[in-house]
Each structure stands twice: as C-alpha cells, then as structure tokens.
Amino acid sequence: MIRQVLYSLFKKPATNLYPAQKLEMPKGYRGKLVFYPEKCIGCKMCMKDCPTGAITINKIAEKKFEAVIDLGKCIYCAQCVDSCIKKALEVTKDVTLAQLDDKKLKVVFGSDSENNRTEKQAP
Amino acid sequence: MIEALFSILIFPGFLFVSIFGLIAEYIDRKLYARLQNRVGPPWFQTFADFIKLLGKEDIVPCDATVRMFNSAPLFALTAATATFLYIPIWKAQNIFSFNGDIIMILYLLTIPTLAFFIGGWYSTSLFSRIGSVRGVTQLFAYEVPLFMAILSAALLADTWSLKEMMLFYTRHPAYCLFNLAGFAVSLVALLGKLEKAPFDIPEAETEIVAGAFTEYSGKRLALLKLTLDIEMVAGSALLVAVFFPFSLMFYPALGFVVFIIEVLAVIALLALLRTVVARLRIDQMIDFCWKYLVPFALFQLLLNIILKGVLYR
Amino acid sequence: MHNSDKFKIPVGPQHPALKEPESFSLALKGEKIMGVDIRLGYNHRGIEKACEERTYIQDIYLIERICGICSHSHSTCFIQAVEEIAGVSVPKRALYIRTLIAELERIHSHLLWLGVAGHEIGFDTLLMYSWRDREIVMDILALLTGNRVNYGINTIGGVRRDISEEEKQEILKGINILEERTKYYIEVATEETTIIKRLSGVGVLNYDDTLRLDAVGPTARASGVQRDVRKDDPYAAYSEMDFNVITDNHGDVYGRTVVRVKELMESYQIVRQCIKNMPDGPIVVKVPRKIPAGEALSRYEAPRGEDVHYVKSNGTEKPERVKVRAPTLANIQAVKHMLKDRYLADMPIVVAAIDPCFSCTDRLIAVKNSNNKNNHTMTWEALHAYSIAWYKARGIDFAGLNKNLKKRLEGS
Incomplete structure (x- = not known):
C-alpha cells in the first residue's frame, strides 16, 4: 500500500477539475434532445411512450408541428427517439442543462416562417 | 512585560501559531489528497473554512450545560497555544523556560483532550458522549508510551528542561540516533493524540458522526478545529525539539527555517501514516498500544539508562 | 443514560454511515451492541403501483430507476417476465449484450462496494483508489449504452443498441487494466493488517443461519452456500458461459470482501467470453404492445443477490400487477443476527457488508391508524x-x- 500511495504522489491527479475542464461525452450519449419539425408527421408515438410525459407535440399549422420538451421532466432515456418512425427526434451530447430558473427548462422546438429550426423558451 | 505579551499574543504565540496551524492543516490535507491521487484543496482553503465557520450560526443544544459547553473550546485552545510557547524555536533563550518544563509541556498537551471530553460530555448528545468517553479511554493508552519515549530522551540528556536538552543534543548530534525507537513510538502516539487514522476512533465519522464535536457549530467549532491544528503543530514541534533539535546549530533566521521544515516533515510523516491504514476499533487500539508501543518505549528507556552509564563513565 | 448502563443510540434515518435513510436503533452497553431494531420504509416510492398505470415500455424505465446501481438487473428481470408472458424468443445477440452489460454492471457495483467498505472502516485511500478505477467501467458503460447509470439498453424483445467492433476493443482494453487493478486489491485485502483486523471475525453468519435467514448473493456465498441464479437457473446467455461460483468459508465480512473481489475476476472472464463468442444477427424482435393475459416470475442474480420480479398481465398495454423483491430485503434479516454481541464500531461495516440498497427494498408500507382499534388503513x-x-x-x-x-x- 505504501508504495502505491508514494507512487500516486508523483502521478497526475485522477480528478477532473470540472467547470474549468469539461469531459467529452462518448458518441451516442443520451443528452438533450433535438427535434426536426420538418420530419414530424404528428403521430404522437413519442408522447405515448414517454415515461414521464416530458414531450408534447403541438400542431401549429397544417403539416407543421412543434415539440415542447420539459428538460426537468425528461429522464433522457431516449425512448422517444426509438419510437419515432420518421427519425424526427435525436439525442445530442449536451449534458450541462442545469438551470436556476425552472422556466428555462421548458424548451419549444419549432420552425420559423422560412422553415428554419428554432429553439426557444416556452412562454 | 511587553515582551512577554508580544510572545504570548503575536510571536511565537497565538497569532503565529494559528497561522502556522492553518498552513500545516493545508499541507496535511493537500498531501493526503495527493497520496490518494486527488487534487486537494487550494492554499486558502483552511483559512476560508475558518472564516466561514466564524460567520455561521452558533447553536447550543437545549439540554447542554451552557457554561461548560462554551468554555471547553477556549480551554482547549489556550492549552494548545500555551504548549507552543514553551518550545524553543531557534534560540535557546525562551522567556518561559524553567527546569522541568518538559513535563509541563506534556501535561499541557493533554488538556485539549480533556477539554474535548468536557465539551462532548456536557453537550449531552449520545454521539458526543460516546466520542468523548472513547477519547479519554484512548488517552490512557497512548499517553504512557508517549511520556516514556519523550522522557527517555530527556534521561539521556540528564535534564528536565527542554532548553538544556536541546543544547545537549546540539553538542552531541550523533546521540539523536539512539532515540530513533523513541521517535517512532511518539510519532504513533501522536497520531492517537491528534485523533488521526488509525486512531481517529473518538471522532469516527461513520460510527458516531463527529464524536465530541457533534453538537458544536459556528464559532465554537472554528475554535475547536483551530485547536486541533495548533495541537498538531505543537505536538510535531515537541517531537522535533526533543528528537531532532538541529535548529539551534544555525544562525537565528536559518535556524527558524530549519525548525519549520522539520515540523512540516513530521506533519508529512503523520499524513503518510494515516493514508495507509484503516481505523482500528477501540479495543484493538488499546491492545496495540500496550502490546507494541509500551514495550518499544520501555526498550528505549532501558537503552538510554544503559547508554547513560556507558557514556558518562 | 445516567442511571442505567444500557442506552439506545439511533443510527439513522440520518447518519453518516448510511447512504440512504433507514433506521437502526442500537441498544448499547458500553461499546457493545445488545440488541438492534431495524425499521424499514423511509424510502417508499410507490413504484409498483405506478407500474400499473403505465405501459410496458414506460415501465422499463420506471423499473430501471428502482436502484441506481443495479438498474440493469431490475429492468432485465422485469423484461424477462414480460417476454415469458408474451412468448417471445429473444435473439441470441441480444441475450449476449444483456449478459455483457450485466457483468459490467456487476464490476461497477462491486468496485463501488469495495470503496464504501473502505470508507466505513475509515480507510479512505481504498475508497479513492477503487472509485478512481471504477471510472473505467463507467466510461465503458457510457460508451455502450449512452449513460453511466440507468443504461436503458433493454427493450421488450431484445436490446436497443448494438455493439460495434471498436467498442469491443475498448471494452477489452478497459477490462485488462481493471484486472491488473483487481489483482492489486486482492493483495491489499490479504496483506494490509489494519484491514484484516477490522474485517475478520466481524458479522459472522454461519452456514445454517444463512439458510435459515435466507441470505442471498455474496452474503450467502461468503458463508459457503452455493447459491447463484446464474448457475442454478441460467437466464440470458449464462448457460453458455464458463465461470465459477465463488464461495468462501470465513462467513464474516472478510469472507464477503474476498468473495466480491474474486467475483470481479470471474466477471472479467465472462465479459471476455461474451465478446469472443458474440453471435451475429438481429438485436431485437418486434413485440406487440398488448401483452396477452398471464403471469410470470423471473429471477436474476443482481450484484447484491437474487432479484425476483413477478408480473401479471391482463391482455392490455399495462400490467395488472408488478411485484419486486430486491436482494436487500432478503439479507436485512441477517444483519440483525450479525450485529448481535458486536461492537458499535463494527456496525457500519456489517451493514455495508450486505451491500444494502434500501430504496430498492422499501416496497410496501402499511400505515396504521393508532386511534382506531380496528387498525384498518387510512385513506x-x-x-x-x-x-x-x-x-x-x-x-x-x-x-x-x-x-x-x-x-x-x-x-x-
């Protein structure tokens, strides 16, 4: 034991100094979701399968949908990604989602008039 | 008068020893962390902890005997600080020095443990009471080998004054080698006094929360923590003064530096020891002290008596 | 306390020795434990009831969150029961992946336990080292499943993610480092005097008491009881794996440490076999959302012992009844027996030695109305x-x- 601890003295610490030094998440990490409104057909299978009811698909116009995701409720299981037959949902590696203001946790994924994807806080 | 006040309050008294204690705690913690392959705290951590605790709410348990509960940390702090005053740092002339002060130092070092006992006992929490009883039980186990080891070094020097003793070993540096067994014994016994692993039984976190300190908070806890730091410095300084008093060989400024380095080296040794052991049970601790430490200390005593006969002939 | 020589000390519901709220009331005489009162139920979350109101797909994720450490154990156990009712035959590759994740989970759980045990006996260096090494397997799990805990790899009829060749190489690399480290831990456990002093002879549970008190998992195996669902009633791909059931005859905390550390070595072997023999093919078969009426009981060897799930279906999308028996519930009886006549200082390590997971254990709580003599439940x-x-x-x-x-x- 004593040899091991003395050896550790000259080794780089194993600890990661977190906020200064961020760890890269591996590929395929189940982090924050993204929604592609142009692919969505509004079948609402994701809503049906979501274990916590974190996702809501709203119809805003004919063949135009937006997704409201409550990041506080979401458990990042990515079941909705599996359930979606049109692959309109995807996971990202984004994990730093903590917020002091719980209103900011509700995110609306939609599209603007030029069909560009938008992401904004729910009203 | 003014000189005495200066040495009590500023240097090498309260102010100096507090700062040195906090720095020593930082070194202890940092080294402990590095030995465990962690990063450890930043340099100001111990000061920040102290200041934070001073600003925290002070809670006195409603069943506690308030006077005893309040005075215990002060008693402990005073005794620990006073110990340091009696240890000559780099000059042989210590204003409080007298013949027999080494016994006095050893007893002064015992007072914090007793103060912790009183504070823990009068805070009436079950965890505190178990912790304080454990602390006193442990006291009887490590105190005997510690006293024997330190006094056998004094025996060889043929004096009860720490100053005279240091001067003796400065004249005969090679004689320090005879006391190595005594140094090892007192180092282990010091771990018991400072309540560090493997003898952190009185404040075993996973069993009795924080032992005698469980009910303390705010300023009183800050004082208790400071007491522990000062005790660590004073205990290590005593070991250095008794076993390796090399600082007297140098000019004042360099002697001071040598002394500080030696104290920090002892603290580093304590940190290393506590990294590689698990906490013992109280019965195992007492077994260990009486079965191994005391025979070693007795051996040292016997060796020094024989040496004295040989060397002084 | 002043007048009697016996006093009661509350360990929990809030205490540094316990990572979850649970109450142990110890009657002490000096340092000696004269009696123990265990009270469970501080962690009840109503999961079983909640399962009845969700579909099977949603239940997987809920069941997975019964326990943070053995999440794969619970979800696999539940899914096995559902698949049995539905009469699905799961593709072989999926079974292999399930086995692989199960063993990786066992490795991470046992390394975690080793650190906790070190902390309970005041040996924080062991905690820091074993948790540092645990990061390796956590990274592997994150790479394979997309998360460090709550892997979410199971789905009814198979698994959700396939394993690529590069990932297999990553696993083998990590396993090799871990094997080296585990050999070192075996050395530490057998050589460090203070560790052996604190562990051996503590919390003894002999063979007969183990059978009488129905202990499971490493707790039972450390008392010489050959009880391992992986061998007794093979599930997933365990029937095709070559491994030994580790037993030990010490019967104390030291024996439990040895069993767990040696089980780590077996797990590395199983992981290697999984990777080597993994067949090609699909990873999932389609299962209709409505599960036909029926009932099934499923057993699974979680890192802490035998996990049992009972599922009853009624032909709809939602189960009619789900019952979970986590391994800690089987072991908690033995704790009371193990603590008798021991010292207070042994209490944390004896409780930790069964690797308790109290939130898994707390399934049902009966609230009695003390004002009512008939004692019927309250609304x-x-x-x-x-x-x-x-x-x-x-x-x-x-x-x-x-x-x-x-x-x-x-x-x-």
Whole structure:
C-alpha cells in the first residue's frame, strides 16, 4: 500500500477539475434532445411512450408541428427517439442543462416562417 | 512585560501559531489528497473554512450545560497555544523556560483532550458522549508510551528542561540516533493524540458522526478545529525539539527555517501514516498500544539508562 | 443514560454511515451492541403501483430507476417476465449484450462496494483508489449504452443498441487494466493488517443461519452456500458461459470482501467470453404492445443477490400487477443476527457488508391508524389531515405553505 500511495504522489491527479475542464461525452450519449419539425408527421408515438410525459407535440399549422420538451421532466432515456418512425427526434451530447430558473427548462422546438429550426423558451 | 505579551499574543504565540496551524492543516490535507491521487484543496482553503465557520450560526443544544459547553473550546485552545510557547524555536533563550518544563509541556498537551471530553460530555448528545468517553479511554493508552519515549530522551540528556536538552543534543548530534525507537513510538502516539487514522476512533465519522464535536457549530467549532491544528503543530514541534533539535546549530533566521521544515516533515510523516491504514476499533487500539508501543518505549528507556552509564563513565 | 448502563443510540434515518435513510436503533452497553431494531420504509416510492398505470415500455424505465446501481438487473428481470408472458424468443445477440452489460454492471457495483467498505472502516485511500478505477467501467458503460447509470439498453424483445467492433476493443482494453487493478486489491485485502483486523471475525453468519435467514448473493456465498441464479437457473446467455461460483468459508465480512473481489475476476472472464463468442444477427424482435393475459416470475442474480420480479398481465398495454423483491430485503434479516454481541464500531461495516440498497427494498408500507382499534388503513385524505395536525402540534403550520404553493401552481 505504501508504495502505491508514494507512487500516486508523483502521478497526475485522477480528478477532473470540472467547470474549468469539461469531459467529452462518448458518441451516442443520451443528452438533450433535438427535434426536426420538418420530419414530424404528428403521430404522437413519442408522447405515448414517454415515461414521464416530458414531450408534447403541438400542431401549429397544417403539416407543421412543434415539440415542447420539459428538460426537468425528461429522464433522457431516449425512448422517444426509438419510437419515432420518421427519425424526427435525436439525442445530442449536451449534458450541462442545469438551470436556476425552472422556466428555462421548458424548451419549444419549432420552425420559423422560412422553415428554419428554432429553439426557444416556452412562454 | 511587553515582551512577554508580544510572545504570548503575536510571536511565537497565538497569532503565529494559528497561522502556522492553518498552513500545516493545508499541507496535511493537500498531501493526503495527493497520496490518494486527488487534487486537494487550494492554499486558502483552511483559512476560508475558518472564516466561514466564524460567520455561521452558533447553536447550543437545549439540554447542554451552557457554561461548560462554551468554555471547553477556549480551554482547549489556550492549552494548545500555551504548549507552543514553551518550545524553543531557534534560540535557546525562551522567556518561559524553567527546569522541568518538559513535563509541563506534556501535561499541557493533554488538556485539549480533556477539554474535548468536557465539551462532548456536557453537550449531552449520545454521539458526543460516546466520542468523548472513547477519547479519554484512548488517552490512557497512548499517553504512557508517549511520556516514556519523550522522557527517555530527556534521561539521556540528564535534564528536565527542554532548553538544556536541546543544547545537549546540539553538542552531541550523533546521540539523536539512539532515540530513533523513541521517535517512532511518539510519532504513533501522536497520531492517537491528534485523533488521526488509525486512531481517529473518538471522532469516527461513520460510527458516531463527529464524536465530541457533534453538537458544536459556528464559532465554537472554528475554535475547536483551530485547536486541533495548533495541537498538531505543537505536538510535531515537541517531537522535533526533543528528537531532532538541529535548529539551534544555525544562525537565528536559518535556524527558524530549519525548525519549520522539520515540523512540516513530521506533519508529512503523520499524513503518510494515516493514508495507509484503516481505523482500528477501540479495543484493538488499546491492545496495540500496550502490546507494541509500551514495550518499544520501555526498550528505549532501558537503552538510554544503559547508554547513560556507558557514556558518562 | 445516567442511571442505567444500557442506552439506545439511533443510527439513522440520518447518519453518516448510511447512504440512504433507514433506521437502526442500537441498544448499547458500553461499546457493545445488545440488541438492534431495524425499521424499514423511509424510502417508499410507490413504484409498483405506478407500474400499473403505465405501459410496458414506460415501465422499463420506471423499473430501471428502482436502484441506481443495479438498474440493469431490475429492468432485465422485469423484461424477462414480460417476454415469458408474451412468448417471445429473444435473439441470441441480444441475450449476449444483456449478459455483457450485466457483468459490467456487476464490476461497477462491486468496485463501488469495495470503496464504501473502505470508507466505513475509515480507510479512505481504498475508497479513492477503487472509485478512481471504477471510472473505467463507467466510461465503458457510457460508451455502450449512452449513460453511466440507468443504461436503458433493454427493450421488450431484445436490446436497443448494438455493439460495434471498436467498442469491443475498448471494452477489452478497459477490462485488462481493471484486472491488473483487481489483482492489486486482492493483495491489499490479504496483506494490509489494519484491514484484516477490522474485517475478520466481524458479522459472522454461519452456514445454517444463512439458510435459515435466507441470505442471498455474496452474503450467502461468503458463508459457503452455493447459491447463484446464474448457475442454478441460467437466464440470458449464462448457460453458455464458463465461470465459477465463488464461495468462501470465513462467513464474516472478510469472507464477503474476498468473495466480491474474486467475483470481479470471474466477471472479467465472462465479459471476455461474451465478446469472443458474440453471435451475429438481429438485436431485437418486434413485440406487440398488448401483452396477452398471464403471469410470470423471473429471477436474476443482481450484484447484491437474487432479484425476483413477478408480473401479471391482463391482455392490455399495462400490467395488472408488478411485484419486486430486491436482494436487500432478503439479507436485512441477517444483519440483525450479525450485529448481535458486536461492537458499535463494527456496525457500519456489517451493514455495508450486505451491500444494502434500501430504496430498492422499501416496497410496501402499511400505515396504521393508532386511534382506531380496528387498525384498518387510512385513506389519503385522512393521512394528509393527520400529517398537518401532527406538524401543527409541534409548532409547524403548513397552512401558509400550502397557500403559497397553491398560488404558485395557479400562477404557472
């Protein structure tokens, strides 16, 4: 034991100094979701399968949908990604989602008039 | 008068020893962390902890005997600080020095443990009471080998004054080698006094929360923590003064530096020891002290008596 | 305490030795434990009831969150029961992946336990080292499944993610480092004097008592009982794996440490076999959402012992009844026996030695109305009113708080 601890003295610490030094998440990490409104057909299978009811698909116009995701409720299981037959949902590696203001946790994924994807806080 | 006040309050008294204690705690913690392959705290951590605790709410348990509960940390702090005053740092002339002060130092070092006992006992929490009883039980186990080891070094020097003793070993540096067994014994016994692993039984976190300190908070806890730091410095300084008093060989400024380095080296040794052991049970601790430490200390005593006969002939 | 030589010390519901709230009331005489009162039920979350109101797909994720450490154990156990009712035959590759994740989970759980055990006996260096090494397997799990805990790899009829060749190489690399480290831990456990002093002879449970008290998992195996579901009733791909059931005859905490550390070595072998023999093919078969009526009981060897799930279906999308028996519930009886006549200092390590997971254990709670002589259960409204009155009697008024809460809820 004593040899091991003395050896550790000259080794780089194993600890990661977190906020200064961020760890890269591996590929395929189940982090924050993204929604592609142009692919969505509004079948609402994701809503049906979501274990916590974190996702809501709203119809805003004919063949135009937006997704409201409550990041506080979401458990990042990515079941909705599996359930979606049109692959309109995807996971990202984004994990730093903590917020002091719980209103900011509700995110609306939609599209603007030029069909560009938008992401904004729910009203 | 003014000189005495200066040495009590500023240097090498309260102010100096507090700062040195906090720095020593930082070194202890940092080294402990590095030995465990962690990063450890930043340099100001111990000061920040102290200041934070001073600003925290002070809670006195409603069943506690308030006077005893309040005075215990002060008693402990005073005794620990006073110990340091009696240890000559780099000059042989210590204003409080007298013949027999080494016994006095050893007893002064015992007072914090007793103060912790009183504070823990009068805070009436079950965890505190178990912790304080454990602390006193442990006291009887490590105190005997510690006293024997330190006094056998004094025996060889043929004096009860720490100053005279240091001067003796400065004249005969090679004689320090005879006391190595005594140094090892007192180092282990010091771990018991400072309540560090493997003898952190009185404040075993996973069993009795924080032992005698469980009910303390705010300023009183800050004082208790400071007491522990000062005790660590004073205990290590005593070991250095008794076993390796090399600082007297140098000019004042360099002697001071040598002394500080030696104290920090002892603290580093304590940190290393506590990294590689698990906490013992109280019965195992007492077994260990009486079965191994005391025979070693007795051996040292016997060796020094024989040496004295040989060397002084 | 002044007058009698015996006193009661509350360890829990809040105590540094316990990572989850659970109450152990110890009757002490000096340092000696004369008796123990264990009270479970501080962690009840109503998961079984909640399962009945969700579909099978949703239940997987709920069941997975019964336990943070053995999440794969619970979800696999549940899914096995559902698949049995539905009569699905799961593709072989999926079974292999399930086995692989199960063993990786066992490795991470046992390394975690080793660190906790070190902390309980005041040996924090062991905690720091074993948790540092645990990061390797956590990274592997994150790479394979997309998360460090709550892997979410299971789905009814198979698994959700395939394993690529590069990932296999990553696993082998990590396993090799871990094997090296585990050899070092075996050395530490057998050579460090203070560790052996604190562990051996503590919390002894002999062979007969183990059978009588129905201990499971490493706790039972450390007393010489050959009990391992992986061998006795093979599930997933365990029937094709070559491994030994580790037993030990010490019967104490030291034996449990040895069993766990040696099981790590077996797990590395199983992981290697999984990777080597993994067949090609699909990873999932389609299962209809409605599961036909029926019932099934499923067993699974979780890192802590045998996990049992019972599922009853009624032909709809939702189960009619789900019952979970986590391994800690089987072992908790033995703790009382193990603590008898031991020292207070042994209490944390004896409790930790069964690797308790109290939130897995707390399944059902019966609230009795002490005012009513018939002792029938209270309704939700009565319980709510009782709790408000209880706090009011102690000077805490929730009326204001409720008003604020109502205002906030209406506002949002």
